[in-house]
Amino acid sequence: MTRDPRRWPERLKVTLWTLIVPPTVWAGHFLFSYLWAAISCAKVGEFATFPTLFVVGTVIALAIIILSGWIAWVQGRMPGGTVPHEDSTEIDRLRFLAKSTLLLAGLSFVGVAFTALPVIFLRSCS
Amino acid sequence: MSLHDQDDPTLRAAQEERLRAVWAQPKGLFFRWTDTNNNQVGVWYTLTAFGFMLFAGVLALIMRAQLAVPDNDLVEAGTFNQLFTLHGSMMMFLFAVPMFEAVSIILLPQLLGARDLPFPRLSAFGYWSFLIGGIFVSGSIFFDAAPDGGWFMYPPLTTRTDLSGLGADIWMLGLSFIEVSSVAAAVELIVGVLKCRPPGMRLNLMPLYAWYILVVAVMILFAFPPLIAGDILFEMERLLNWPFFDARRGGDPLLWQHLFWIFGHPEVYIIFLPSIALFAMLVPTFARRHLLGYPWIVLAAVGTAFLSFGLWVHHMFTTGLPKISLAFFSAASEAVAIPTGVQIFVFIATLWAGRVTWSTPLLYATGSLAIFVIGGLTGVMVAVAPFDWQAHDSYFVVAHLHYVLIGGTLMPLFAGLYYYWPLITGKKLSDRLGRIGFWLMFVGANIAFFPMHLSGLMGMPRRVFTYPAELGLGGLNLASTIGAYLFAAGVAVVCVDLCLSPRRKKAERNPWNAGTLEWLAQPDDENWGVRSVPLIESRYPLWDQKDFVKKVDEGRYFLPDAEEGRRETIVTTVLDARPLAVIRLGEPSVKPMLTAAVLGGVFILTTYHLYWAALACGVATLACTIWWLWTGTAQIPEKPCKPIGHGIELPLYLSGPSAPGWWAMFITMMADATAFSGLVFGYFFFWTRHEDFPPMALADGPGIVWPLAALALGLVSWLLTIGAREVHARSGVGAARLMLLVGIAASLAGIGAGLAGPWTTGMDPEAHSYPAIVWTLVIWTTAHSGVAAIMQAYALARSLAGRMNPQHDADLRNVTVYMHFFALTAVLTYAVIGLFPEVA
Numbered sequence: 020m021t022r023d024p025r026r027w028p029e030r031l032k033v034t035l036w037t038l039i040v041p042p043t044v045w046a047g048h049f050l051f052s053y054l055w056a057a058i059s060c061a062k063v064g065e066f067a068t069f070p071t072l073f074v075v076g077t078v079i080a081l082a083i084i085i086l087s088g089w090i091a092w093v094q095g096r097m098p099g100g101t102v103p104h105e106d107s108t109e110i111d112r113l114r115f116l117a118k119s120t121l122l123l124a125g126l127s128f129v130g131v132a133f134t135a136l137p138v139i140f141l142r143s144c145s
Numbered sequence: 146m147s148l149h150d151q152d153d154p155t156l157r158a159a160q161e162e163r164l165r166a167v168w169a170q171p172k173g174l175f176f177r178w179t180d181t182n183n184n185q186v187g188v189w190y191t192l193t194a195f196g197f198m199l200f201a202g203v204l205a206l207i208m209r210a211q212l213a214v215p216d217n218d219l220v221e222a223g224t225f226n227q228l229f230t231l232h233g234s235m236m237m238f239l240f241a242v243p244m245f246e247a248v249s250i251i252l253l254p255q256l257l258g259a260r261d262l263p264f265p266r267l268s269a270f271g272y273w274s275f276l277i278g279g280i281f282v283s284g285s286i287f288f289d290a291a292p293d294g295g296w297f298m299y300p301p302l303t304t305r306t307d308l309s310g311l312g313a314d315i316w317m318l319g320l321s322f323i324e325v326s327s328v329a330a331a332v333e334l335i336v337g338v339l340k341c342r343p344p345g346m347r348l349n350l351m352p353l354y355a356w357y358i359l360v361v362a363v364m365i366l367f368a369f370p371p372l373i374a375g376d377i378l379f380e381m382e383r384l385l386n387w388p389f390f391d392a393r394r395g396g397d398p399l400l401w402q403h404l405f406w407i408f409g410h411p412e413v414y415i416i417f418l419p420s421i422a423l424f425a426m427l428v429p430t431f432a433r434r435h436l437l438g439y440p441w442i443v444l445a446a447v448g449t450a451f452l453s454f455g456l457w458v459h460h461m462f463t464t465g466l467p468k469i470s471l472a473f474f475s476a477a478s479e480a481v482a483i484p485t486g487v488q489i490f491v492f493i494a495t496l497w498a499g500r501v502t503w504s505t506p507l508l509y510a511t512g513s514l515a516i517f518v519i520g521g522l523t524g525v526m527v528a529v530a531p532f533d534w535q536a537h538d539s540y541f542v543v544a545h546l547h548y549v550l551i552g553g554t555l556m557p558l559f560a561g562l563y564y565y566w567p568l569i570t571g572k573k574l575s576d577r578l579g580r581i582g583f584w585l586m587f588v589g590a591n592i593a594f595f596p597m598h599l600s601g602l603m604g605m606p607r608r609v610f611t612y613p614a615e616l617g618l619g620g621l622n623l624a625s626t627i628g629a630y631l632f633a634a635g636v637a638v639v640c641v642d643l644c645l646s647p648r649r650k651k652a653e654r655n656p657w658n659a660g661t662l663e664w665l666a667q668p669d670d671e672n673w674g675v676r677s678v679p680l681i682e683s684r685y686p687l688w689d690q691k692d693f694v695k696k697v698d699e700g701r702y703f704l705p706d707a708e709e710g711r712r713e714t715i716v717t718t719v720l721d722a723r724p725l726a727v728i729r730l731g732e733p734s735v736k737p738m739l740t741a742a743v744l745g746g747v748f749i750l751t752t753y754h755l756y757w758a759a760l761a762c763g764v765a766t767l768a769c770t771i772w773w774l775w776t777g778t779a780q781i782p783e784k785p786c787k788p789i790g791h792g793i794e795l796p797l798y799l800s801g802p803s804a805p806g807w808w809a810m811f812i813t814m815m816a817d818a819t820a821f822s823g824l825v826f827g828y829f830f831f832w833t834r835h836e837d838f839p840p841m842a843l844a845d846g847p848g849i850v851w852p853l854a855a856l857a858l859g860l861v862s863w864l865l866t867i868g869a870r871e872v873h874a875r876s877g878v879g880a881a882r883l884m885l886l887v888g889i890a891a892s893l894a895g896i897g898a899g900l901a902g903p904w905t906t907g908m909d910p911e912a913h914s915y916p917a918i919v920w921t922l923v924i925w926t927t928a929h930s931g932v933a934a935i936m937q938a939y940a941l942a943r944s945l946a947g948r949m950n951p952q953h954d955a956d957l958r959n960v961t962v963y964m965h966f967f968a969l970t971a972v973l974t975y976a977v978i979g980l981f982p983e984v985a
Contacts, residue, residue: 034720035348038443042451049455053473060467061833105435107345107682112721115349115440122444130452130480137472144467 432499593628
């Protein structure tokens with residue numbers, strides 16, 4: 020494989036663990052949002068209006084999801100193998116994991132956006 | 146051995162004879178039950194779970210008879226409470242979850258072309274635990290002692306012993322025992338899918354059923370332990386009067402609801418996904434083509450698994466939580482509809498693109514999808530908080546729940562039953578009776594449950610044993626009752642079909658002409674799994690690979706023989722299924738059954754407050770476990786390698802991250818860590834709910850000194866174990882033994898130091914939730930310290946007995962995995978109880 024620095028995503032090792040990066044980011048963002056809301060409502064009595072930290076956290080979460088989706092997209096387009104890519108070859112296994120990761124990134128992006136929306140529209144505890 | 150050797154029929158016959166002898170079921174009235182072959186255990190498991198389903202179904206019919214007309218007095222209110230509690234609990238814990246495990250341990254070895262899954266004795270242990278616990282829980286109704294607090298057992302009505310009888314203890318302890326078997330099955334299934342695939346079956350060629358099972362088994366690891374944590378707190382309150390859920394003493398009943406639903410919602414998907422997985426196997430068969438969108442199914446399974454953990458609060462929309470929190474959970478509940486919908490569209494698309502054969506299994510599959518979609522739509526409705534406030538605790542929710550479970554779990558299982566019956570028995574079920582049964586069930590389910598949407602919206606609450614005629618609900622309820630009996634008639638027709646099956650003639654092999662590996666099975670099946678472990682090049686090898694069945698049957702693939710007279714299978718790598726080793730599997734033994742029996746004793750005797758007898762059973766459980774491990778695991782083989790055919794030699798021993806045992810330990814500890822995080826959650830839950838937590842008057846305990854001393858001892862023990870592993874691998878056997886010995890001392894000293902904190906500061910766990918949760922965390926951690934000492938002693942003893950050496954160190958490596966998790970537990974516990982009060 021070439022050492023072209025623009026092709027670094029192709030050199031990343033794809034394992035079962037990379038598959039769960041996007042949904043794990045969703046889970047982290049969701050847990051963080053819930054705990055923050057629960058603690059600030061219980062301890063402060065109100066939820067911070069348009070909290071900067073929340074916006075930053077959401078942007079970071081979305082950025083990681085987009086990045087892993089993009090890496091997966093690049094990896095899914097690596098040359099090799101024959102259509103329909105259902106053979107017992109290394110490249111087909113990689114393509115499959117990459118495509119599944121890309122799809123999970125899409126779902127996780129929607130999930131994070133769904134969690135962010137209530138903060139824009141509700142802003143309060145009660 | 147070369148390929149040409151297999152041309153010799155006498156050699157093949159001799160191989161078959163050896164395999165048959167090795168895999169033969171033990172004979173004799175008692176000993177036949179000591180078999181550990183998953184093929185056998187899975188069948189017992191399935192029949193037992195099916196029996197419990199019929200029993201729970203009869204309970205439902207009695208309830209529907211009671212509700213058929215207004216002001217009915219067929220059963221009393223108390224009995225009715227027992228009926229609905231037991232119906233819900235049994236359907237969930239004794240049917241839906243065990244049935245998935247049961248079906249999977251039959252199917253997985255076949256789907257993966259393995260002789261068996263890696264831990265057949267663990268499966269047997271799980272089965273016996275399930276059977277004992279199940280009889281204990283379901284039998285309680287005959288003694289008027291069944292639980293009566295609803296299948297979610299909300300405190301405080303259930304924790305107050307003056308308001309609830311023995312039933313609550315039976316629920317908690319009996320079902321906790323059954324959860325042990327669920328976690329055992331999860332370990333077996335995860336390691337099976339990851340490590341026991343045939344050579345060539347890379348992740349992208351894995352049967353979709355295996356993907357679903359992998360995902361669901363991982364879900365069990367994160368869903369069941371919080372309930373185990375909740376059960377611990379619950380029984381501490383009932384048996385010892387520790388006030389976790391008692392608001393007068395700083396407790397909170399809502400904590401139970403959180404812990405219960407963190408389990409309870411993923412549970413719905415835990416039982417839904419495996420049933421849908423059956424579709425993923427039978428839809429391609431009857432559409433006569435590969436399933437479309439293989440990665441989409443993986444997306445759906447993994448996505449659903451994650452999102453389903455963000456839904457638990459939607460069961461608690463009316464408990465007064467902050468609305469912003471409700472909105473997060475409402476959003477997640479809507480989002481889970483996306484992957485769920487994806488799966489359904491994949492199936493529809495595959496059927497659309499294929500040449501469909503309308504068989505009985507496919508009829509059940511499509512019918513159940515129709516029912517499930519209605520339940521899914523009402524699910525989206527109740528995910529919207531304002532609608533839920535209207536529908537909450539009404540029959541609308543009962544209707545939603547039953548549409549989802551009948552469409553998403555029960556009917557797909559019947560589809561699987563009709564599809565896979567020839568695989569298990571070699572005989573097909575009757576198409577005619579199957580279709581009659583289907584239409585009775587389909588029509589019955591809709592007549593039973595659709596009117597409940599209306600009666601719910603008209604104001605009929607759940608869990609009432611009768612209702613006055615003036616409410617005008619009589620007609621709808623009568624319709625529901627008629628529907629329920631119609632549905633039961635459908636189930637009865639299927640049962641008749643099953644009973645007639647032994648009289649029918651054998652079907653041909655692979656009667657549906659399916660393409661996946663499990664259909665290698667012969668109508669007159671042998672116990673050995675596959676004749677030879679195949680090389681896989683396609684998702685549907687029976688369709689795509691040339692002469693595949695013939696080559697498997699003639700033993701032309703791998704491991705066609707059992708020269709040493711041992712049960713064996715091939716272990717491969719996780720990603721690409723490259724062969725790694727041949728492992729020896731557990732042979733028939735009384736140990737799993739005996740261990741389950743004495744462990745059952747611990748739970749059952751505690752229910753009746755017979756603590757000394759329970760303790761004796763606890764000691765016996767430990768003794769049985771050590772006996773089982775000592776004689777059956779990590780055995781040094783008589784030779785380092787053996788040939789598996791085609792010039793490949795594989796080792797007979799593995800240790801570290803490539804070994805199944807290492808994975809089993811890692812997975813078990815994931816479950817353990819999740820249960821522990823449930824307890825830590827309890828601590829911080831009290832902290833958010835109460836202005837003064839820890840309360841000023843009680844804030845002295847447990848201090849800082851003892852917790853930090855206990856932490857230091859725990860970390861020393863951990864580091865010594867790591868050190869022992871490292872020097873042992875470099876042949877420093879003496880030094881490793883010494884380090885283990887000091888490690889044991891540190892672990893034991895850690896118990897004393899841990900308990901000294903709350904003890905010396907006079908913390909009274911009955912006084913308030915703060916000392917109670919501190920004691921609980923300390924007891925949890927020191928108990929793990931005790932287990933650490935036992936494990937270190939075990940590794941030391943193995944070394945001294947010559948059963949472990951630097952080339953064969955699986956025991957020590959597995960103990961180290963435990964110690965990593967133990968160190969994490971110690972850090973969290975002692976930081977929370979020792980340092981957090983200083984900063985809070």
